[in-house]
Each structure stands twice: as structure tokens, then as C-alpha cells.
Amino acid sequence: xxIRELLSTGRPSFSFEFFPxxxxxxxxxxxxTIASLRELHPTYVSVTYGAGGSERERTIKLVTRIKADYxxxxxxxxxxxxxxxxxxxxxxxxxxxxxxxxxxxxxxxPPQGAGSFTPHVDGxxxxxxxxxxxxxxxxxxxxxxxxxxxxxxxxxxxxxLRNLQVKIDAGCEFLITQLFFDNQLYFDFVARARxxxxxxxxxxxxxxxxxxxxVERFTKMxxxxxxxxxxxxxxAQQDDHHAVLSLGVAHATAQCLELLHRGAPGIHFYTxxxxxxxxxxLMALRTAYPPARTPAGS
Numbered sequence: 001x002x003i004r005e006l007l008s009t010g011r012p013s014f015s016f017e018f019f020p021x022x023x024x025x026x027x028x029x030x031x032x033t034i035a036s037l038r039e040l041h042p043t044y045v046s047v048t049y050g051a052g053g054s055e056r057e058r059t060i061k062l063v064t065r066i067k068a069d070y071x072x073x074x075x076x077x078x079x080x081x082x083x084x085x086x087x088x089x090x091x092x093x094x095x096x097x098x099x100x101x102x103x104x105x106x107x108x109x110p111p112q113g114a115g116s117f118t119p120h121v122d123g124x125x126x127x128x129x130x131x132x133x134x135x136x137x138x139x140x141x142x143x144x145x146x147x148x149x150x151x152x153x154x155x156x157x158x159x160x161l162r163n164l165q166v167k168i169d170a171g172c173e174f175l176i177t178q179l180f181f182d183n184q185l186y187f188d189f190v191a192r193a194r195x196x197x198x199x200x201x202x203x204x205x206x207x208x209x210x211x212x213x214x215v216e217r218f219t220k221m222x223x224x225x226x227x228x229x230x231x232x233x234x235x236a237q238q239d240d241h242h243a244v245l246s247l248g249v250a251h252a253t254a255q256c257l258e259l260l261h262r263g264a265p266g267i268h269f270y271t272x273x274x275x276x277x278x279x280x281x282l283m284a285l286r287t288a289y290p291p292a293r294t295p296a297g298s
Contacts, residue, residue, distance in 0.1 A: 003044055015044045016045045018045060033273055033274060046104060047062050047077060047280040060091065067100065069254075088133065092138055095140075102140060104143040105127050107125075125172070127161075142173055144174075145176060146167070150223065157192075161192060172200065174201045177189070177203065177268075178223075183262075189202075199273075201266075208269070212235070269281070
């Protein structure tokens, strides 16, 4: 089912992001994670995209297995990194033939060690170009990324918002935000987006903090800020795994409840292929937002 339709039911969506493991042991762990989270009735699940032939194959394999083996609605990430138009066309054809209906069109990060993003000579420089290409040849429901604190490469927040409008004009029907830890950033961003006419659903992306050093690395890469009171407490507890996990779960749960109460269309969890923290949070949310019941006999 198309995600734009799933976001139009009036009920909040709950979704998870996974990445393709590099070996069979990783796939075994991920299968256990998916089975655990499946019981909480996610609206859809997304799978990140690896540049390069073998990594692309892992992405496609995982997306199709999620749909066939688990009956979950997949959202396939697709990036411009290192791919020609012909290669991207082949990936989109493969996804279409596998029955995948939803694609998240992304520019993608520069390869590790590269100072900046350099498009393939026969590829795309921007996510909006990729979205327009996919819209021209296929009928996927297209999503895009957005950045409440501004993209790290944008000249300004206003410039970033103008770029987002181009992405919407190219065919993106919903947006998922970069992770953030201060809800006011999300509400201000949505207000600014609506003010310039962006009307598509904007789903907040939440990453429960389970490891302080790990989240420090992530926030530096993506330009997200941790509020000072939370940051101070995390630093004080950084060597106590259980204390950091408890604090991270509590903060994320409070974030999600406020976001939903104030009208966010759902929550997208960055799981890092692990289920415990996300499962605890979503179990708490499900007490207030239970899944829709399937009519008897259907």
C-alpha cells in the first residue's frame, strides 16, 4: 500500500528504519529484530541503501524479503551515490517487479573519506533530480528527507527550505525528518514549511539514545544538537550503559508523546537494527494509540 495513503487514515503511523547487514550473522540478528517489532504492528518499515553493487543487492534482497516473509509494507531507500541513470533505472525496475510501492529518494552522503559529494558522471546531483526521474518512469509513492535544523551543506535554513520545495515539486509525497532531540525544532520547521506552501505529511524521525559516544558521532555528522540538560546528564552517566539506556528511552518516549499530541502524523524510529529500546517506547505509545483492529472474517 502507498505510504501517502497510510498517512491519511487519521491514525498515527509508527515505522522503523533498518540497514542491510554485511553478513549472515547480521541478517540473523535483524530477523529477530523484525520479528520482535512486527508484533507491534508497524505501519511500514524502511531499508537504507548502500552504494556499490553488492550493497545494492543486499538492500533489494532485504526490502523484498520484508514484504514477502513478514507481510510488512517496505519503504526502499534509494540514493544518487556512485550510480548512473541506467543503474538507478535497473534498481527501480527490480523494486517495481518485486511489488514494492514506496521509495525514499535521497541524494546520499559522500563516500567515507570523501570531502564532498561528487555525482556520477551520468547520475544525479540532487535528491530532487532522482525523484523527478523516478516519477517520470514509474508510479512509486515517493518520499524525501528533511532537516529541522537545516542540512549541514545548506547555505541557510531558508535556502534549505527552498530546496525542499523543489523536492516536493519533483514528486515527493511525504517527508521524514533527520533525527532531532528538541521537539520545538520540529514544530518550528513544520510551521515554516507550511508557510511556504509545503503541505505533505512531515513525519518526525526519532533515534532513542542507547550509547552516548555513538550518538555524539551521529549528531556531529548530521548537524543535530542535543539539548544541554540532556547532554549534561548523558555525560555524567556515559559509562553506565543501563543509566544511558533508561535516560534515552525516557526522553524519546516523552518526545513521541508530545509530537503525537500536537499533531505529528506518526513517528519514524531509527533502530540501528536493534529492537529493545524501540520496543519499550512503542509499547508505551501503543497504550495511547492502539493499532487498528482487523474486522472479523476479513
